[in-house]
Amino acid sequence: MITAELPAQHPTPIPTPASNLPAAAPRCRCTHCGLDVPTGLIHQNSTIQFCCNGCQTAYQLITSGGLEGYYDMAGSDAAPGILGSRPASVDADADSQLAEFDETVALSLCRPCTIGQRRHELIVENIHCGACVWLLERLPRLAPGVLESRVNLGRQSLTVTYSPDRINLRTIAVLLRRLGYPAHLAGRTNVESVRRNEDRRFIMRICVAGAISGNVMLLAFALYGGVFSGMDAGFFTFFRWLSAALGVLSLAWPGAVFFRSAWTSIRARVINIDVPIVLGLLAGGVSGVLNVILGRSEIYFDSLTMLVFLLLVGRFIQHRQQRGALDSVNLLHSLTPRAARLVDGDSVRTVAAESLRPGNTVEVLPGQSVPVDGLLLDAPRPATTDIADAAEETTAYLDEAVLTGESHPRLVHPGDPVRAGTVNLRTPIRVLATATGQDTLAARLMALVEHAAGNKPGIVSFADKVGRHFIIWVGLLAAVTAAGWLIVDPDHPGRALDNATALLIVTCPCALGIAVPLVFAVTMGRAARRGILIKSGQVIERLAGSGTVILDKTGTLTRGQMAVVDRLGDPTAITMAALVEARIAHPIAQAIARLVPEDSEQPTSHIDHVRYTVGRGVIATVEGVSMLIGSPAMATEARAIWDDHLRSEADALAARGLTPVAVVCDGHVRALLGIGDPIRTDARQAIDAMAAQGWSPRVLSGDHPSVVRHVAAALGIPLAAATGSATPQDKLTAVRTAQSTGPIGSRRVIMVGDGVNDAAALAAADVGIAVAGGAEASLQAADVYMTSHGLAQISALVDASRRAMRAVWWTLWASLGYNVIAATLAITGHIHPIAAAIMMPASSLTVLAIAARFRTFPATAGNSAAPADFLSAIRPSIAPKSASASPALAGAIS
Amino acid sequence: MTVLYVILPLALVLAAAALWAFYRCLCQGQFDDLDTPPVRALHDD
Numbered sequence: 001m002i003t004a005e006l007p008a009q010h011p012t013p014i015p016t017p018a019s020n021l022p023a024a025a026p027r028c029r030c031t032h033c034g035l036d037v038p039t040g041l042i043h044q045n046s047t048i049q050f051c052c053n054g055c056q057t058a059y060q061l062i063t064s065g066g067l068e069g070y071y072d073m074a075g076s077d078a079a080p081g082i083l084g085s086r087p088a089s090v091d092a093d094a095d096s097q098l099a100e101f102d103e104t105v106a107l108s109l110c111r112p113c114t115i116g117q118r119r120h121e122l123i124v125e126n127i128h129c130g131a132c133v134w135l136l137e138r139l140p141r142l143a144p145g146v147l148e149s150r151v152n153l154g155r156q157s158l159t160v161t162y163s164p165d166r167i168n169l170r171t172i173a174v175l176l177r178r179l180g181y182p183a184h185l186a187g188r189t190n191v192e193s194v195r196r197n198e199d200r201r202f203i204m205r206i207c208v209a210g211a212i213s214g215n216v217m218l219l220a221f222a223l224y225g226g227v228f229s230g231m232d233a234g235f236f237t238f239f240r241w242l243s244a245a246l247g248v249l250s251l252a253w254p255g256a257v258f259f260r261s262a263w264t265s266i267r268a269r270v271i272n273i274d275v276p277i278v279l280g281l282l283a284g285g286v287s288g289v290l291n292v293i294l295g296r297s298e299i300y301f302d303s304l305t306m307l308v309f310l311l312l313v314g315r316f317i318q319h320r321q322q323r324g325a326l327d328s329v330n331l332l333h334s335l336t337p338r339a340a341r342l343v344d345g346d347s348v349r350t351v352a353a354e355s356l357r358p359g360n361t362v363e364v365l366p367g368q369s370v371p372v373d374g375l376l377l378d379a380p381r382p383a384t385t386d387i388a389d390a391a392e393e394t395t396a397y398l399d400e401a402v403l404t405g406e407s408h409p410r411l412v413h414p415g416d417p418v419r420a421g422t423v424n425l426r427t428p429i430r431v432l433a434t435a436t437g438q439d440t441l442a443a444r445l446m447a448l449v450e451h452a453a454g455n456k457p458g459i460v461s462f463a464d465k466v467g468r469h470f471i472i473w474v475g476l477l478a479a480v481t482a483a484g485w486l487i488v489d490p491d492h493p494g495r496a497l498d499n500a501t502a503l504l505i506v507t508c509p510c511a512l513g514i515a516v517p518l519v520f521a522v523t524m525g526r527a528a529r530r531g532i533l534i535k536s537g538q539v540i541e542r543l544a545g546s547g548t549v550i551l552d553k554t555g556t557l558t559r560g561q562m563a564v565v566d567r568l569g570d571p572t573a574i575t576m577a578a579l580v581e582a583r584i585a586h587p588i589a590q591a592i593a594r595l596v597p598e599d600s601e602q603p604t605s606h607i608d609h610v611r612y613t614v615g616r617g618v619i620a621t622v623e624g625v626s627m628l629i630g631s632p633a634m635a636t637e638a639r640a641i642w643d644d645h646l647r648s649e650a651d652a653l654a655a656r657g658l659t660p661v662a663v664v665c666d667g668h669v670r671a672l673l674g675i676g677d678p679i680r681t682d683a684r685q686a687i688d689a690m691a692a693q694g695w696s697p698r699v700l701s702g703d704h705p706s707v708v709r710h711v712a713a714a715l716g717i718p719l720a721a722a723t724g725s726a727t728p729q730d731k732l733t734a735v736r737t738a739q740s741t742g743p744i745g746s747r748r749v750i751m752v753g754d755g756v757n758d759a760a761a762l763a764a765a766d767v768g769i770a771v772a773g774g775a776e777a778s779l780q781a782a783d784v785y786m787t788s789h790g791l792a793q794i795s796a797l798v799d800a801s802r803r804a805m806r807a808v809w810w811t812l813w814a815s816l817g818y819n820v821i822a823a824t825l826a827i828t829g830h831i832h833p834i835a836a837a838i839m840m841p842a843s844s845l846t847v848l849a850i851a852a853r854f855r856t857f858p859a860t861a862g863n864s865a866a867p868a869d870f871l872s873a874i875r876p877s878i879a880p881k882s883a884s885a886s887p888a889l890a891g892a893i894s
Numbered sequence: 895m896t897v898l899y900v901i902l903p904l905a906l907v908l909a910a911a912a913l914w915a916f917y918r919c920l921c922q923g924q925f926d927d928l929d930t931p932p933v934r935a936l937h938d939d
Contacts (some may be wrong), residue, residue, distance in 0.1 A: 075908055129933070130933040130934075133930060133933050133934060137934070150930075151928035151930050152927045152929070153927070153930045153933060154927060154928065154929040154930070196923075196926060199925075199926065200920050200921070200925065200926070204916075204920055205921060207913065207916055209915060211909055211913055213904075215906065215909060233897070235895075235898065238898075238899065238902075241902075242906075258935070314929050548911065585923060829928075
């Protein structure tokens with residue numbers, strides 16, 4: 001089943017370790033993760049190869065515990081894209097990721113267990129398949145002191161029980177991280193137990209409804225038998241009484257859900273799908289009981305109890321699917337860290353973030369997010385004597401993308417304000433808290449989000465909309481039937497009543513109640529396997545419409561990371577520049593350094609006299625050549641000789657919204673680099689595809705207007721639809737404007753964004769889509785969360801939604817066909833409970849078959865197992881998580 | 895055939911007993927996680 005469930009990610013078969021001989025395959029794959037091994041790291045004549053130290057550590061850990069079976073299992077299960085989970089790089093800032101596992105913080109989150117032991121629930125990234133479960137549940141073999149470990153796939157969590165004398169939680173977390181499963185401490189919430197009880201009640205209801213339905217069916221069969229071959233009057237009455245008793249029980253206990261929902265909807269004067277359902281149930285129940293008491297006419301309790309059972313199953317599928325997506329989003333992410341490092345005199349201790357007060361000083365390590373609003377204090381001097389670092393000793397780079405949407409890290413100096421939720425990128429910093437908890441900017445923005453979400457225009461779900469028409473038509477038909485029979489046969493008013501009731505029962509919109517949630521659940525399940533988590537089925541309805549799609553630039557249209565977009569001039573000079581910049585910890589320098597791959601075999605050049613000026617450039621001597629790499633202004637000041645071509649190109653680069661960098665060798669400008677945030681290759685195609693689907697694109701970004709204009713121009717978006725320097729309020733206004741103007745029927749708005757500054761707009765939009773690495777606020781506000789960047793996913797989702805809605809219409813027409821036949825029989829007075837008992841399951845089966853077979857996402861190689869898709873759709877979404885989140889993003893997540 | 899009058903209610907009592915047993919299992923949390931056990935069943939150890 002697992003093989004069929006996860007094929008989407010495995011277009012290519014992955015060799016098992018035994019067949020992974022470098023001699024046999026020109027592309028050598030890592031024994032642990034199955035990715036290609038860089039040429040420099042291949043060991044000749046070895047069957048075991050690793051692409052990085054992380055994989056090697058993970059492999060050694062796994063084999064040391066005698067758990068090699070993991071690889072066979074992962075290979076045969078074809079785990080997503082890769083064999084083993086790719087370990088997060090075991091890097092220096094891993095330490096900062098583990099702050100939350102500090103004893104004092106962890107102790108407060110301990111779960112009940114035997115005395116002398118401790119139990120914690122950890123939310124673990126990258127659990128996707130049977131092999132993951134197998135390995136993680138064998139944790140006691142790898143870590144002595146761990147007594148038990150149990151995985152919950154639905155919650156993506158691991159419950160570990162350990163003995164605190166022998167091992168501590170931090171060690172376990174380090175181990176999990178090395179194995180490629182970064183763990184986070186699950187918060188203790190009351191919501192959890194409330195939900196658990198809710199789930200249990202749901203299952204109990206289904207079970208009771210099923211048991212009653214089965215028993216009533218048996219009685220009904222005996223009664224139907226009696227119709228054809230005669231039956232003792234005593235048994236006839238007895239069976240009818242038993243059926244009535246069980247039927248009433250089914251309506252009153254498990255069926256009460258529908259009565260309650262219908263009552264709420266009537267009181268709110270918004271008719272939902274439950275109203276026609278309840279009408280049918282009520283008509284059947286009341287007339288059935290009366291008929292049993294009076295000993296006349298037919299009863300329909302078999303169909304009614306079956307209806308209750310099937311509808312409850314439909315509800316349960318819907319409920320679980322929605323919850324699964326919500327959980328995966330909420331449990332993993334939080335905007336501000338749970339633990340903080342409080343500076344107390346000379347010592348630093350870890351405390352819970354809630355306990356911080358204004359006036360406290362906190363330390364924030366690189367890769368961590370800032371827990372408070374405050375002012376930057378002098379950072380402690382780094383231990384290294386690196387020249388580049390020394391020049392930066394009192395400054396810090398903060399990634400404020402979650403708050404401002406700005407992709408460039410901000411340089412902050414002591415005394416500058418620092419916001420909670422921003423990520424510290426380079427050196428450890430100390431922050432004097434001025435606002436904490438609910439008073440921080442991030443918390444206030446969250447409040448704005450909740451407000452926007454609360455004021456979202458009410459959108460009626462598809463089923464409810466159809467249900468509203470349905471009840472009018474069925475009510476009319478029933479009245480006409482009763483009136484007609486009274487005229488035709490005035491001597492038997494009972495017959496008119498019987499036929500009208502029969503009509504209400506047989507036309508009960510069972511298919512709507514089951515098919516719509518099921519089609520949505522199948523779509524949501526398939527989307528989840530592509531890394532798209534949909535929070536509710538209504539999103540699919542809205543995406544199938546048309547309107548405006550508002551795109552945030554960073555991370556959606558562009559990669560969200562600085563890179564060299566354009567280079568001109570001498571390639572040798574550029575390579576030399578890259579080698580120099582590799583020593584500097586500035587985002588632009590790093591972008592240039594990436595031009596030379598780390599593992600490529602470059603002759604080690606002799607680099608001397610590196611001097612670095614913040615915000616301007618770097619001067620160094622390489623192999624005796626004096627080099628200057630910096631802004632054109634710096635080059636000019638250093639009296640470098642420009643040729644006319646390069647000088648005009650420098651201006652052209654700046655006009656394109658790129659940052660020009662001049663490479664000067666011995667006083668001559670030899671090359672020019674344009675640094676920017678490169679546009680994704682798939683963006684143009686996806687935008688065109690979405691435009692063809694009826695969604696006109698707009699770009700709205702917090703970035704500089706000239707940058708935004710150039711991105712829009714490159715993508716064929718009209719300049720009028722591209723806006724830069726947009727504030728959160730601007731974005732919200734833009735969404736509201738698009739919703740209230742334009743042709744009727746295409747006023748829907750999809751908002752794509754990732755920062756807190758987008759959150760209010762995400763909440764206000766008809767469909768808010770948050771992309772990976774975003775802040776908690778945007779995730780909570782959004783209706784869709786995508787674990788990978790890129791527009792292609794969004795356009796595929798829109799396409800899938802259209803197909804899903806088509807499938808919904810198909811199921812609707814199919815069930816309507818059955819209803820027309822049944823209604824005709826009822827109106828003409830030829831209906832019998834047997835006909836209803838046959839037609840109801842037949843209609844449900846047709847609907848289920850359609851729901852199971854429709855196509856959603858374009859099929860990828862080997863992904864044609866529709867029945868398995870269908871089965872897995874019933875489970876909550878298990879999202880494949882991106883294995884290679886950047887350290888900055890990982891910091892934002894933890 | 896009059897035995898049916900006794901046997902049928904008895905069958906319902908049995909069904910109720912089964913439901914009660916199911917309820918007990920539910921309360922013990924046996925149905926809280928419906929995703930992991932099917933995967934776990936494939937491991938032989």
